[in-house]
Amino acid sequence: MERDVFSRCHPLTGFVYFFCAICFCAVVRHPMYLAAGFLAGLFYFLLLHGEAGMKKLPGMVPFLLVVAALNPVLNPRGETxxxxxxxxxxxxxxxxxxxxLAGMLGTMLVWFGCFSTVxxxxxxxxxxxxxxxxxxxxxxxxxxxxxxxxxxxARLAGARRCIGFGLEEQTRWRGKLRCGAALLASLTDWALEGSIITADAMRARGYGTGKRTHYRAYRLSARDGMLLGLTLGLSTAAVTFGGMQAEFLPSVSMERPGWGLAVYCLLLALPVLAWGKEELQWRWCIRRI
Amino acid sequence: MNRKLFLCTLALTVLLPLTLLLGSRLPGRWYYLTATALLLEGMVPFFLSFESRRPQARDICTIAVLSALAVAARTVVVIPGYRPTMAVVMIAGIALGPESGFITGAVAALASNFFYSQGPWTPWQMMSYGLGGFLAGVLVPRLFPGKRSWELALFGFVCILTVVGPVLDASTLFTVSSRLSLSYAAAVFAAGLPFNLRHGFAVGLTLWLAGRPLLSRLERIRRKYGILSRDNN
Known part of the structure; x- marks a missing residue:
């Protein structure tokens, strides 16, 4: 996490990068591009999540298999x-x-997983x-x-359990539902009162009287500029080089990927490469001590 | 009335058809991005009108509390797969008006995805939850001025089955289909029907049991402190 460059950058840099990456992953159907996008995303996902990430991935496999197997049922075109x-x-x-399609979906899910973490x-x-x-x-x-x-x-449920109205003690659905509704109602009461107190505190401190300022936790640095430039430059280059068209129905045909593929790989591997660079730099610094 | 709002509406009347035109011209899977872009553009007027109303501290706090309640209601696990989130959003729509109902729903969807995971479904979830709150605010006071428990439950069930569920299913349709065809749509919506039925049942049940108590509490707070009073007429 700490070593990830995009996690420490200005949010704008990360947002623009993920916007470009996810848009490409949602649209490009060429299998070679797809494989590159999936591998880059998977590698980044595992770098970000470590051991826990390994456990999250198998859950989406059955869904992807269904998507893959379902397409021919609903789409009867094709020659063979x-x-x-x-x-x-x-x-x-x-x-x-x-x-x-399943690959595209898997790629998008992996990239969205990275997006959520970063x-x-x-x-x-x-x-x-x-x-x-x-x-x-x-x-x-x-x-x-x-x-x-x-x-x-949790506290409310505990209190109700003490007086014999616990959720666990209710065996019938009717009782469970009544219990849940009572919990929700008492939580609402408490929460609404709290909201009025918060609102009065906000008003007392002058909310709405002037222009709202906010603390600038991030600043656009030279590194942000470089990453933004790389993201936009590589995206534009990938689009102009082209070679990412592929048709599957009624027969499979795809363009020969040229420089476009290399640029595309570079774009999607950017976070992993940046991570590697930081790691190497760190190792180098330690060795010099 | 508001210059900013007027300009935005003008921009959208140009932008929406343009997106649609561009999206239909491009080959391949662009329809997924087109649909998502259209959806995001469709949410802008709601957000902008909320912004331009310059909401007071009390409005903001109430909406935040109701959104958080809607998300937290998920942890009142009574029965597995039971999701009462939409019930709270609909209550918000009925009590605070359609616009605040939309904001409550959309914010609840977005915030809950920060706790679980963002995905291609996030904008669709925001739109469908928001629409649920909006429709509750528009329709319930007109159709059921008495707001009896069974009326709320019926509205919740029908709204989930006809609007909220299908919009969520549309997200699946756009993400998994190889082309937009009737058979694909039929398959996706048919596969979603059991889930929607269960979702609608859960929401209806919650509204039946907790709808009136929650509404009367909100009504009391609204009358006592005058929250969002401009919104309701």
């Missing part, structure tokens, strides 16, 4: 018929396309605070209240 299902042809090309809620709020100050405030307050409410709910 493998067999007929429900009187419709199940074709090889459609199956290949299904596998590509661009945390506070960074997104920081990014959008100048554009939508009130909404950002609502979002940031909501994110602060959720864990607090969960703790309060």
């Amino acid at each position: 018929v493998l067999f007929t299902l429900f009187g419709r042809p199940y074709t090889l090309e459609a199956l290949v396309y299904g596998v590509v 661009l945390t809620g506070e960074k997104i709020v920081y990014l959008f605070a100048p554009i939508a100050p009130a909404l950002s405030l609502v979002l940031v307050m909501t994110m602060r209240l959720i864990p607090s409410f969960q703790r309060k709910l």
Whole structure:
């Protein structure tokens, strides 16, 4: 986590990078590009999450298999018929396309996983605070209240258990639901009272009387400029070099990837490369001591 | 009324068809990005009108509390797979008005995804939850002015089944389909139906049991402190 360059950068840099990466992953169907995107994303995901990341990945495999197998059922075009299902042809090309689709979906999920870890809620709020100050405030307050409410709910449930109205003791659904509703209602009471107190405190401190300023936790540095430049430059280059077109139905045909693929790999491997560079630099510094 | 809002509406009337036109011209899987872009553009007017109203501290706090309640309600695990989030969002819409209902839903979806994981579904979830809150605010006071428990439950069930669920399923449709066809849509919506039924049932049940108590509490707070009073007429 600490070694990840994008985690320490200005949120704008990370946001632009992930926007470009995820857009490419959502659109490009060429298998070689897809493989490059998936591997780069997977590597980054594992670097970010470590051991825990390994356990998260297998969960999406059944879903992807269903997506791959389903495509030929719903899309009967294609030249090579493998067999007929429900009187419709199940074709090889459609199956290949299904596998590509599943790959795209998997790639997007992996990249979104990285996005969630790198661009945390506070960074997104920081990014959008100048554009939508009130909404950002609502979002940031909501994110602060959720864990607090969960703790309060646990306390309320404990109190109800003491007087014999615990959720666990209810055996029938009716009782469970009544118990849940009572919990929700008492939490609401407590929360609304709290909200009025918070609001009065905010008003007493002059909320809404002037322009809202915010603490600048991040500054755009030279490194941000370089990363932004690289992201935008490589994205533009990947689009102009092209070679990422592929058609699967009715027959499989794809362009020969040229320099475009190299540029694309470089773009998507950017976080991993930056990580490697930091790691090497660190090792080098330690050795010199 | 507001210059900023007017300009934004003008920009959107140009931007929306432009996105649609551009998206339909590009080959391949661009329809996924087109649909997401359209969705985001569709949410802008709601957000902008909320911003331009210059909400007071009390409005902001109430909406934040209701969004957080909606997310935290998920942990009142009574039955596995039971999601009462939308029930709280709908209550917010009914009590505070359609606009605040939309904001509550959208913020609840976004915030809960920061705790679980962001994904291609995030904008769709924001839109569908927001729409649920918005529709509750628009329809319930007109259709069911009595706001009886069974009326709220019925509205919740029907709204999930016809609006909230299908919008969520549309996210699946756009992410997994190889082309937009009727058979794909039918398959995705049919596969989503059991989930929507269960979701609708959970929300209806929550509204039936907790709807009126929550509403009366909100109503009391609203009358006592005058929160979001401009919004409701």
